[in-house]
Amino acid sequence: MPSLLRRVLIGSPLPTDRAAHERLSKLMALPIFASDALSSCAYATEEILLALLLVNTAFFAYSLPVAIAISTLLLIVTISYRQTVLAYPTGGGAYIVARENLGTLPATLAGAGLLIGYVLTVAVSVAAGMAAVDSAFPILHRWRVELCCLAILLLTLGNLRGVRESGALFALPSYLFILIMASILGIGAYRLASGLGPREFVTHTAHEGGLQMALAVLLMRAFASGCAALTGVEAISNGVQAFRPPEGRNAATTMVWMSAILAVLFIGITYEVHAFREAGSQIVPVHSGEQGGETVVSQLARTIVGKGSFYYVVQAATALILILAANTSYAGFPRLGAILARDGFLPRQLAAVGDRLVYNNGIIFLSVLSVVLIIMFHGDTHLLIPLYASGVFLSFTISQAGMVRRWLRLRTAGWWRSAAINGLGTVTTGLVFLVIGAQKFTEGAWIVLVMIPAIVWIFNKIHTHYTQLRAALSLEGAPLPTPRHNKVVLLSPGVHRGVIPALQFAQSISTDVQALYVEIDPEDTPLVRDAWERWGQDVPLVVLESPFRSLIEPVLTYIEYLDQLRPDDHIVVIIPEFVTGRLWEKLLHNHAGLLLKLALLFRRNVVVANVRYWIDESTLNSAAGSSKTLSFRAGQRLAYPPDDGSAEY
Numbered sequence: 001m002p003s004l005l006r007r008v009l010i011g012s013p014l015p016t017d018r019a020a021h022e023r024l025s026k027l028m029a030l031p032i033f034a035s036d037a038l039s040s041c042a043y044a045t046e047e048i049l050l051a052l053l054l055v056n057t058a059f060f061a062y063s064l065p066v067a068i069a070i071s072t073l074l075l076i077v078t079i080s081y082r083q084t085v086l087a088y089p090t091g092g093g094a095y096i097v098a099r100e101n102l103g104t105l106p107a108t109l110a111g112a113g114l115l116i117g118y119v120l121t122v123a124v125s126v127a128a129g130m131a132a133v134d135s136a137f138p139i140l141h142r143w144r145v146e147l148c149c150l151a152i153l154l155l156t157l158g159n160l161r162g163v164r165e166s167g168a169l170f171a172l173p174s175y176l177f178i179l180i181m182a183s184i185l186g187i188g189a190y191r192l193a194s195g196l197g198p199r200e201f202v203t204h205t206a207h208e209g210g211l212q213m214a215l216a217v218l219l220m221r222a223f224a225s226g227c228a229a230l231t232g233v234e235a236i237s238n239g240v241q242a243f244r245p246p247e248g249r250n251a252a253t254t255m256v257w258m259s260a261i262l263a264v265l266f267i268g269i270t271y272e273v274h275a276f277r278e279a280g281s282q283i284v285p286v287h288s289g290e291q292g293g294e295t296v297v298s299q300l301a302r303t304i305v306g307k308g309s310f311y312y313v314v315q316a317a318t319a320l321i322l323i324l325a326a327n328t329s330y331a332g333f334p335r336l337g338a339i340l341a342r343d344g345f346l347p348r349q350l351a352a353v354g355d356r357l358v359y360n361n362g363i364i365f366l367s368v369l370s371v372v373l374i375i376m377f378h379g380d381t382h383l384l385i386p387l388y389a390s391g392v393f394l395s396f397t398i399s400q401a402g403m404v405r406r407w408l409r410l411r412t413a414g415w416w417r418s419a420a421i422n423g424l425g426t427v428t429t430g431l432v433f434l435v436i437g438a439q440k441f442t443e444g445a446w447i448v449l450v451m452i453p454a455i456v457w458i459f460n461k462i463h464t465h466y467t468q469l470r471a472a473l474s475l476e477g478a479p480l481p482t483p484r485h486n487k488v489v490l491l492s493p494g495v496h497r498g499v500i501p502a503l504q505f506a507q508s509i510s511t512d513v514q515a516l517y518v519e520i521d522p523e524d525t526p527l528v529r530d531a532w533e534r535w536g537q538d539v540p541l542v543v544l545e546s547p548f549r550s551l552i553e554p555v556l557t558y559i560e561y562l563d564q565l566r567p568d569d570h571i572v573v574i575i576p577e578f579v580t581g582r583l584w585e586k587l588l589h590n591h592a593g594l595l596l597k598l599a600l601l602f603r604r605n606v607v608v609a610n611v612r613y614w615i616d617e618s619t620l621n622s623a624a625g626s627s628k629t630l631s632f633r634a635g636q637r638l639a640y641p642p643d644d645g646s647a648e649y
């Protein structure tokens with residue numbers, strides 16, 4: 001049943017030779033890798049306005065210059081990362097660039113920043129998607145956290161099905177969002193140009209801030225908030241190997257498409273919000289944590305097309321693209337995690353490829369972390385945004401610095417031009433990282449700035465463990481192995497048909513065998529001794545008294561005694577176990593053998609083996625007409641083991 005459910009949810013396994021066919025075309029890769037960046041225009045303008053609202057709505061006029069400055073930064077980052085993609089077609093992004101050109105510490109810093117960014121991408125995107133749903137249907141606000149968790153679950157299942165299937169699933173909503181937003185901006189531009197003005201006047205009350213600050217500080221704060229629009233730009237460089245050949249060129253082209261669409265939508269939304277405010281519509285950002293909060297994109301849509309059917313289409317497309325924007329992380333996080341795992345900085349399970357040729361463990365790990373964040377911050381976009389951009393811009397800066405070092409080291413044709421481009425990227429993203437850290441520090445950015453060194457420390461501990469383990473397992477300098485004697489101990493819960501196969505197995509692997517019986521009820525011991533004399537095949541039986549009715553402690557004490565007596569021997573502990581055919585029948589037995597296995601799991605020189613005796617329909621039918629007891633001595637029939645199943649492992 002679990003296997004059938006798995007096949008229904010994520011599909012049948014794919015052979016390894018299908019990996020090449022799972023590669024993506026540019027049109028299919030765009031919605032997978034670019035949905036995060038494209039969807040950020042749905043909340044980036046709102047974050048700028050919220051920062052400016054700290055003083056007064058009169059400062060909203062600065063939102064357009066701030067958006068243009070952020071778009072200029074986007075252009076610089078895109079040109080810089082395009083060079084990275086072409087230079088490193090194997091993928092890995094900032095981590096690979098830093099590892100090859102700057103060393104281990106910068107590489108792990110970049111890797112930590114990217115991993116945090118990917119987790120926050122899922123949390124922010126899903127929370128922003130639910131905010132779009134709230135705007136259209138305020139009654140759903142009370143279920144925000146639950147709906148966010150459900151969305152993450154659906155994203156997890158979609159990505160576990162494989163790269164191509166997730167791309168097909170997410171392509172339509174992504175392209176629908178681009179088309180819908182282009183339509184809204186086009187209609188808005190027409191209404192502004194023709195003098196028609198707002199279709200519906202939005203009159204949200206602005207909560208004017210009482211905070212006074214210098215204009216430069218205010219603009220830097222707005223700039224830092226709006227830089228959330230750039231998160232996700234690096235995802236393509238981390239997943240170049242998901243593209244069809246030529247991987248690097250296809251990835252670079254897709255990155256240019258993504259940045260151009262993002263810039264147009266971002267500047268367009270910001271401009272039309274400002275223009276329609278000038279025309280009399282009071283579009284004001286409302287904190288999403290408040291009951292009945294409405295996003296700026298929702299207010300803009302109502303201003304342009306009213307609250308008719310098309311408005312709900314806009315909100316549906318916005319909610320879908322925002323929720324599916326988290327898919328960028330599902331494309332990038334598992335791949336980066338696999339690279340870090342192969343280098344020994346993360347558990348090696350993250351490098352394992354699952355049935356559907358995706359990194360299952362990385363996908364599940366990302367989902368769990370994202371759900372934790374959603375619960376901690378109550379699914380509130382504005383509480384999560386301050387944590388968002390710090391780690392990403394740190395990785396931007398390290399990546400571009402690594403590229404500068406690469407050009408200076410290789411000095412290929414046109415190296416000075418490439419170094420200048422990446423140098424400009426290093427300086428600008430580095431300054432933005434400092435601005436974001438300073439402006440958003442008290443709002444939560446400090447958490448990321450503390451988490452990054454903590455994650456790097458964890459990376460180093462894991463790497464040290466793997467390095468020491470490799471040295472400990474190396475055969476270099478190791479003495480030639482000498483044969484070791486096996487001391488076999490058969491744990492006998494009594495004498496029944498399930499014990500006989502275990503006894504036969506014990507005798508097949510060693511001539512030094514003894515049976516061990518723990519005396520829980522002294523009245524049963526004579527019966528067990530008599531039965532063992534007949535069925536034990538001359539194997540000695542050791543009876544351990546247990547006055548406190550403990551099963552595990554006497555066994556552990558005896559095994560430790562044998563180990564001290566013969567420290568150079570292997571002690572093979574054999575546990576007989578009968579297995580019933582139905583699930584509900586398994587629940588009727590005590591499964592003491594499982595507890596014994598767990599207790600012996602970490603004992604030196606101890607090998608544990610289970611010998612199972614299967615009780616199915618044929619076994620039950622053949623035994624139905626026979627006696628349920630064993631004859632221990634002539635003329636006397638004794639019922640052992642007891643019918644209540646107490647004597648079993």
